[in-house]
Amino acid sequence: MPRLVMKFGGTSVADLERIENAARLVQREVERGYHVIVIVSAMSGKTNELVGWVNQTSHFYDAREYDAVVSSGENVTAGLMSLRLQQMGIDARSWQGWQVPVRTTAAHGAARIEEIGTANLDAKFAGEMQVAVVAGFQGLSPENRITTLGRGGSDTTAVAFAAAFGAERCDIYTDVDGIYTTDPRVASKARKLDKIAYEEMLELASLGAKVLQTRSVELAMRYKVRLQVLSSFEDKPGTLVCDEDEIMESNVVSGVAFQRDEAKMTLLAVEDRPGIAAAIFGPLAEAGINVDMIVQNISEEGHTDMTFSCPTDQVARARKALEQAMADGTVAYENLVTDDNVAKVSIVGIGMRSHAGVAQQMFRALANEGVNIKVITTSEIKVSVLIDRKYLELAVQSLHDAFALDKAG
Amino acid sequence: MPRLVMKFGGTSVADLERIENAARLVQREVERGYHVIVIVSAMSGKTNELVGWVNQTSHFYDAREYDAVVSSGENVTAGLMSLRLQQMGIDARSWQGWQVPVRTTAAHGAARIEEIGTANLDAKFAGEMQVAVVAGFQGLSPENRITTLGRGGSDTTAVAFAAAFGAERCDIYTDVDGIYTTDPRVASKARKLDKIAYEEMLELASLGAKVLQTRSVELAMRYKVRLQVLSSFEDKPGTLVCDEDEIMESNVVSGVAFQRDEAKMTLLAVEDRPGIAAAIFGPLAEAGINVDMIVQNISEEGHTDMTFSCPTDQVARARKALEQAMADGTVAYENLVTDDNVAKVSIVGIGMRSHAGVAQQMFRALANEGVNIKVITTSEIKVSVLIDRKYLELAVQSLHDAFALDKAG
Known part of the structure; x- marks a missing residue:
């Protein structure tokens, strides 16, 4: 049985x-x-x-x-x-x-x-x-x-x-009755997914769709356990989190995730030397700062700019840790610039691996709406951008439309 | 240690x-x-x-x-x-x-x-x-x-x-701060005991002083565990429940216990034959009746009267069980008389074993107050009587006085 x-x-x-x-x-x-x-x-x-x-x-x-x-x-x-x-x-x-x-x-x-x-x-x-x-x-x-x-x-x-x-x-x-392409409160066209790959679920979970504990998804992926998320109050199928082999047809992008309360911090003119990243992020880790995106610009004349994002309510602590590091002489920088009016928006999809131009399509959709991109990071199945917080809803809705997420793949 | x-x-x-x-x-x-x-x-x-x-x-x-x-x-x-x-x-x-x-x-x-x-x-x-x-x-x-x-x-x-x-x-x-000679709400002269013997505690517990679970006292007696009952809210010694050897001086009687809501049931002119007690109390046990005192009068012309007591709220069930036994032909009796206005009063004390006349002293104290005794049972360290409920307080107080329980032995 x-x-x-x-x-x-x-x-x-x-x-x-x-x-x-x-x-x-x-x-x-x-x-x-x-x-x-x-x-x-x-x-x-x-x-x-x-x-x-x-x-x-x-x-x-x-x-x-x-x-x-x-x-x-x-x-x-x-x-x-x-x-x-x-x-x-x-x-x-x-x-x-x-x-x-x-x-x-x-x-x-x-x-x-x-x-x-x-x-x-x-x-x-x-x-x-x-x-x-x-x-x-x-x-x-x-x-x-x-x-x-x-x-x-x-x-x-x-x-x-x-x-x-x-x-x-x-x-x-x-x-909740399953995993959605994005938060229905932000984009009314959000659609419940029938299936989603483990990798996608991991990216979506850590980005804010707090339905499943991340560790449980990792474990399911490792042991190939087919996970179904469904409502105990409504009698209908939920979303199956499974191996990508089991997902025959799918959109290139599966979902749009976002993090509303992000802050962007930039260290200007940091002395560029081996070990400088460790010298910066070590004190931040010790202070319990959840550093998310990290971007380092090209070096000019022995100096570089280092940008990272973290939750808005950790900015004060992050600033204190960095100023202390400066005082201790472990890090040297010219200025520390903070922008705590940003939000992060990400598109996630295993289809990206075999489709070129997905990031470009994202950037164009945002540009068409006049949304300026402040920071970009990419991984194999995800593209994330920081934008002004006031554009968050607009950005999510336009990306949902641009990748036709309201229609099944 | x-x-x-x-x-x-x-x-x-x-x-x-x-x-x-x-x-x-x-x-x-x-x-x-x-x-x-x-x-x-x-x-x-x-x-x-x-x-x-x-x-x-x-x-x-x-x-x-x-x-x-x-x-x-x-x-x-x-x-x-x-x-x-x-x-x-x-x-x-x-x-x-x-x-x-x-x-x-x-x-x-x-x-x-x-x-x-x-x-x-x-x-x-x-x-x-x-x-x-x-x-x-x-x-x-x-x-x-x-x-x-x-x-x-x-x-x-x-x-x-x-x-x-x-x-x-x-x-x-x-x-509570210990074991008392009787319930202080009934007799204001009630005195906290410094020590009480296991056997006495067992008799008092089963008679209504619900401070210690009966089983725990039995276990303490078997393994000679010295038990102290004391209050967690007042900083003073409680009552030690211990072996009688540890109690040097003591009153002949240690306490007066009582059970307010008793009923007396009498089967008149029961056919007197071997096995009749089992035939009566078997059905009562099956019906879950807590039979307490049992008294059988002498037999006359092949018939006897059988009296027992039980909690008042079990009278109806007890009557039904006995009438059913009559109908089944397992028991024959002339009449079933119920008095549910009685109470039980007991004196308890290990000193009784070595002192004659304790029961007689009890009966005289009750007689002096005009309290009529309806049923008597005795054990080695206890004498119990059933009396009209309206005399309960009077009986407890007069017995407490008669045995000088307000003074340490």
Whole structure:
């Protein structure tokens, strides 16, 4: 019998009524003939309540105790979901991370799954045809302490189970109905994608379409786990995140992503010498600045200009770190210019690899609307530009039109 | 170093402030030089919330899932208590039942502790001098499922740990400051006892002084664990429940217990034959009736009267069960008379064993107040009577005076 992993996020199991709704979705797949593994999150709000208590109790908290407290939310949902399924006449039982066991590293609060023991669940699939309801987000450290995988970790749990048990698919039930070509609130013509390649999803996720945890997509790509993102509240297919081989026809560009609150910082006339990039970005990393795009202009007379972008609310800290580096003598520059009224817009698509002129097409579309480009970076399947923030909506809409994203490829 | 078990009930850890208060009590014992094992209950209200969810989810619930859900409350408290102790500079860690491990029977919802593994905690006492904060009320079944010990089970957890680790004492912190000679709301002269023998505590607990779970007292008696009941909100000694050898001087009678809502049921002219008691009380047990006192009068002409008491709210069910037994022909009697306006009053004391005339002293004290006695039963350390409910306060007060319970022995 084929196996299926079904993962329900916090809003999908927010109360007893929603747990019942989710259980009916499980029932449907059982009736279709799947061996089902259900991965559940905590009822929404519960994890925040527990985290709040930990923070109020201890300033410098022991991450092992944090994990012991916070993991309890998923255990409650797993038990309740099992009971609900039993009430529907479906054999089911809950599994906590240590019972499976889900073996992880000892990095409490952000542990990585190392191995999932399959013998216990396999026995239930073979003998009793039982639905396994697994508490997501948690595992067991080498010292037999409870670990958690970090926020959004239940997605990662789901993909890891799908890989370990050779599931046909891993369905991620959430409160959105799939992945869109862009944010529908910005471009009304945004269209839900039937399929998207892992690589594209990774670029879109890190660019702001916060539907799936990046790590879970990386894991799915590595183990070729077919991931479906779909709504637990609407009965329709979602978006399948899969290998590009499975996507027969597709647009050259799959989506337009954006980041509204970016800032551009430029160091003018930096002394150009080997190691200068490390000297600049080392202090920024230490200060916890999320540097995104980096552009270095050609050198003139031993000096160059270095531009980078970061979130607007980190500008003050970034400036402080760079001025300190200047004072320490590790970096020399003439001036530091900040523009915190920019936004980033990116087009993403695996089709770019085999199509020339995609970047040019993007630049022309923006030029036609009078949008000035301030910084450009490119990767194999993505072109990103920084523009004035006031043009963000205009840029997204015009790119969506230019690449005909409202029509299926 | 001597070891100490400290158990905090739900009201003693009801919120973060009370957890901090409890942690300060632990700190004091650590500073006195004890190796401390802390046993915690769920924050008050939490277990009821979880039980409510289970009941709303499933009518005929799987007790294994019930246990998996309900045990999470204690895990949260254990983590928070460890964090609070760490915040005070005390090395501490939480232990869930399966981590210790606390091995129990598979009787989910009412499991019995079979063995407590001591190696893991002993290692922490030897090497790191760490406070162990243990989630009470829970254990691990032979199938590696989570079990719970039933309501009030954290007291039993505490006593079992005290026995397993050879603790000098087991302190049960609660919202009352000790065991009283009787209920102070009924007799204002009620006095807190410094010490009470296990046997006396058992009789008092089952008679209504609901401070300690009966099972935990039985366990303490079997393993000679010295139990102290004390308040977590007032800084004064509580009552020590201990072996009678440790109680040098004591009153003949230690306390006056009572049960307000009793009913007396009498089967008149029951056919007197071998097996008739079983024929009567079998159906009552099946109907879930808590039969308390049983008195059988002498037989006359092959017939006898059989009187028993039970809680008032079970009278209707008891009557139905007996009428059914009559209809089935398993029991024959002339009439069934019910008096649901009675109360039970008992005097308890290990001193009775060596003092004659205690019962007589009780009957005279009641007679002096004009209180008529309807039923009498006696055991080695207890005399109980049923009286009209309206005389309950008068009877308790006069017995308290008659045995001079307001003065230490």
